Amino acid sequence: MSEFSSFLKTQSDIHAVNAIAAFLSLTVLPQPDSKPVDLVVHAGNAILETAHAACKAALDANCPLVFSGGIGHSTMLLVERVRAENLLPEENLENRSESEIFGALASQVWNFPKEKLILETRSTNCGENAVFTKSLLSELEQKARTIILFQDPTMQLRTFVTFQKVWQDASCKAVFYSYPTFVPRLQTQDGITIYAADLPFGLWSPERFLSLIMGEIPRLRDDENGYGPLGRGFIPHVDIPAEIESAYQHVYGLLNNHGKTKGRILT
Template identity: 75%
Template sequence: MSDFNTYLKAQNDIDAVNAISAFLALNDMPQADSASVDLVIHAGNAILETAHAACEAAREANCHLLFSGGIGHSTTLLVETVRSENLLPEIYLKDRSEAEIFGTLASEVWSFPKEKLVLETRSTNCGENASFTKLLLSELGLEPCSTILFQDPAMQLRTFVTFQKVWQEASCATVFYSCPTFVPRLEIRDGIVTYAEELPSRLWSPERFLSLIMGEIPRLRDDENGYGPCGRGFIPHVEIPSEIETAYQHVHGLLKNHEKAKNRALA
């Protein structure tokens, strides 16, 4: 496995990555006590801290916690992380969905009440996270007015606008808040490019992180290849600032000769 120094050689390279990362990790949480919350939703990923933060948010709000995620591209990484930390017996990991694994972690490890857990176990992508969650809540007769969304910080913005679109199309008045557990940031320590010291452990490999953030910008674009209304129509229009496009082009140039860290294909 390569390290970040394989791809990033100068401070302006790091600055470009950090700019993209901060843009994607959308945080629009209101001021404390300014809004009540009646549901917390966590969309499946492989970062344990995001699920733990969702548990704490739901516990504080005394509301339901919904884990959304079937068996997808992050499931193997999630299982490896849980296994390496020896958090759950193997019986809770084999052939289990991301929602089931996180639900078990929530109840058995983080002491979240089982009666307030809701599991959506079929979705395999961001769009299905939103649409299958909406369907499940309708089946259960739950109509949240105010919901906090947790996701892998690199996918936080796209998850937020995807959920908004699905609920708007269903003429539902739910207000969503986007809450990245942390904002990924790189820095140089002792001559080595690495994650900032204050960030959680067990984060993405360099290749996966760079692939994730570089795959998000093309998806967010509102053009014939993107997910916006002028493309696939999966999300509403998202305004991508010119400085983020500039940062994207800069990092794209750094990665174009590195097969492992090239853009994720649109899917």
């Protein structure tokens, strides 16, 4: 695995990456006077801590928990992480969707009641997470009005606005909250750039992390190539602050000029 230091040389480089990651890790939490949470939704990814936190939130709220995720680009990474920690027997991993794997972890490892689990096993992207979850809840006659969303922190903002858009024509209007579990952050220690010490173990490889955050900004843009109304129309308009665009251009220049990542990490 490559080190961050092979891509990021200065504190300005690290600051730019941290700014982008913080922007994407949208946190919108219920207030003390908010209505009780009646559903938790976890969109599939390869970070175990997000699913564990979703279980805790659903237990605290005494509400159902939806795991949404079929077999996609994160599935094998999830399987590798579960295998590495020896958390589940192989029959719970082979040819299983992300939601089935997380469901098994929830019921067998994290003591979440199986009767409160809802598994959406078809979705392979953020839009399908929202569409298929909404459809499944309708089939089950589950009417959720206050929903907390959990996702890979690098995709938390896009997940939040995607669910809002998909639910806007729902017969049962929902209020969404967004909880990324943690905010990714880099730091320098003994001259080496690493994840901050207080973050969970087993995070993305440097290449994957940089690829994820750099892929999100173009998707969030409201232009002909983005996912906003002026582009593909998958999400509502999202304001991207000038300082985030500046940070993106800074990191883009670093990676585009790096022989190891040019033409690959920026896709």
